[in-house]
Amino acid sequence: MIALATISIASGLFVVLTFQLTKSRIEANKQAALEQAVFAVLPEASVRKNYFLDTTGLELLSDESFAEANIFAGYDAKGELSGLAIEGSARGYQDIVSVLYGYSLSNESIIGITVLQSSETPGLGDKVETDPDFLANFVKLEASLNQDRTALENDIVTVKNGKKTKPWEIDGISGATVTSKAIGTALRESTNQTLPLLAKHKDSLQMTIPMEKGDE
Amino acid sequence: MVKDPRIPESLSWDTFLRGLWKENPVFVMLLGLCPVLAVTNTAINALAMGVATTFVLICSGILVSSLRFLIPKQVRIASYIIIIATFVTIADYAIQAISLDLYKALGAFIQLIVVNCIILGRAEVYASKNNIVNASVNALGMGVGFTFALLCLGVVREILGNGSLFGFDLFGPGFQPWGIFALPPGGFFVLAFWLFLFSAVQNRRQKVQHQKETLENAT
Numbered sequence: 001m002i003a004l005a006t007i008s009i010a011s012g013l014f015v016v017l018t019f020q021l022t023k024s025r026i027e028a029n030k031q032a033a034l035e036q037a038v039f040a041v042l043p044e045a046s047v048r049k050n051y052f053l054d055t056t057g058l059e060l061l062s063d064e065s066f067a068e069a070n071i072f073a074g075y076d077a078k079g080e081l082s083g084l085a086i087e088g089s090a091r092g093y094q095d096i097v098s099v100l101y102g103y104s105l106s107n108e109s110i111i112g113i114t115v116l117q118s119s120e121t122p123g124l125g126d127k128v129e130t131d132p133d134f135l136a137n138f139v140k141l142e143a144s145l146n147q148d149r150t151a152l153e154n155d156i157v158t159v160k161n162g163k164k165t166k167p168w169e170i171d172g173i174s175g176a177t178v179t180s181k182a183i184g185t186a187l188r189e190s191t192n193q194t195l196p197l198l199a200k201h202k203d204s205l206q207m208t209i210p211m212e213k214g215d216e
Numbered sequence: 217m218v219k220d221p222r223i224p225e226s227l228s229w230d231t232f233l234r235g236l237w238k239e240n241p242v243f244v245m246l247l248g249l250c251p252v253l254a255v256t257n258t259a260i261n262a263l264a265m266g267v268a269t270t271f272v273l274i275c276s277g278i279l280v281s282s283l284r285f286l287i288p289k290q291v292r293i294a295s296y297i298i299i300i301a302t303f304v305t306i307a308d309y310a311i312q313a314i315s316l317d318l319y320k321a322l323g324a325f326i327q328l329i330v331v332n333c334i335i336l337g338r339a340e341v342y343a344s345k346n347n348i349v350n351a352s353v354n355a356l357g358m359g360v361g362f363t364f365a366l367l368c369l370g371v372v373r374e375i376l377g378n379g380s381l382f383g384f385d386l387f388g389p390g391f392q393p394w395g396i397f398a399l400p401p402g403g404f405f406v407l408a409f410w411l412f413l414f415s416a417v418q419n420r421r422q423k424v425q426h427q428k429e430t431l432e433n434a435t
Contacts, residue, residue: 001291003283003286003287003295004287004291004294004295004298007283007287007295007299008298009248011298011299012302014302014306015302015305015306018305018306018309018310021309022309022312025313025355026313026316029312029316033316033317041262050219101376107284117320117391119323121399124395124399195294204278
């Protein structure tokens, strides 16, 4: 029994030690991955700010607290807001598919998406991450609000491959029907939930940020 | 053939090579098939899984072997599991620190190394009865054998299912990948193919040896 207890205590110490040693690296990796995702969906952005949005308002967070944020604002080289990166998720074929999408306030449309987490079938469902025709849907996907700013004018939907006629429709992938539909659902739910709130609290969003000198 | 396990064996090439060929954990003992089927859809996943398992095998082997006189017989399995779990957690954090993409690709299978019967089997059958050097050499052999087996599957499945190897495109854009090999059924097909090959080679070897012996007896 003493042996078992000693081994357990030593193991505990070991694990804590490893946790402490790797913590900063893991944190940095996570931040880098997120940063990469944000800049992937907002092609013009070069600086990121973290925001937290809920029914009470929009709050600017510090640069370190990216884990608590649910909206990321991207600013271009001149310090002007180029778009917002927002998360959305829906049930896919295997598990939850979560995406990050770039939303442009000026032309009220989605300007890019990237898959944050998915365990979709390799070779079929995971095509949504690589298929160029599918990704072309998100160069300018309409997501404009209706007159009273309470919901979307037209819900985003995924249609069958080759059947896209409207600017708010996503042209699905045949062979990855469930996953491309899941992405449509994720975008529809997230835009309907987030964008009206965002319109309400738009004033707390910084439209320009001061850029450091010599950073031209 | 079966040696008395209570007598510690002397160190030889065989200590290492056994895990690679004669007692290969996957192709001969058919152990740890869960990760073998699940994470071999690409060669890089297979390699990472193999390296992580080898790390846990060696570290737990060394520790179990060095504590073999201190651990009472009644609590030995619990002690082994704690030791193994510790190293699995360390490997888990290390992989997260090295690459998040790799960590996502391997998913739950890193944590599941804890219940991989190869490792507990080595601790119980070998490390707890042999000295540290033997235990680590044997664990290294088993780890390399496991990695080899994973790579055998991973390479075939990635080439056929994705048209690439270690992420490099092999055939260009005109290649139509044979998708099923990246899916779970492909894992079973490729495993069956390798098992067939392995046992065919081993059968032939035994036959040749048998013929030789009968010839020698006859003369």
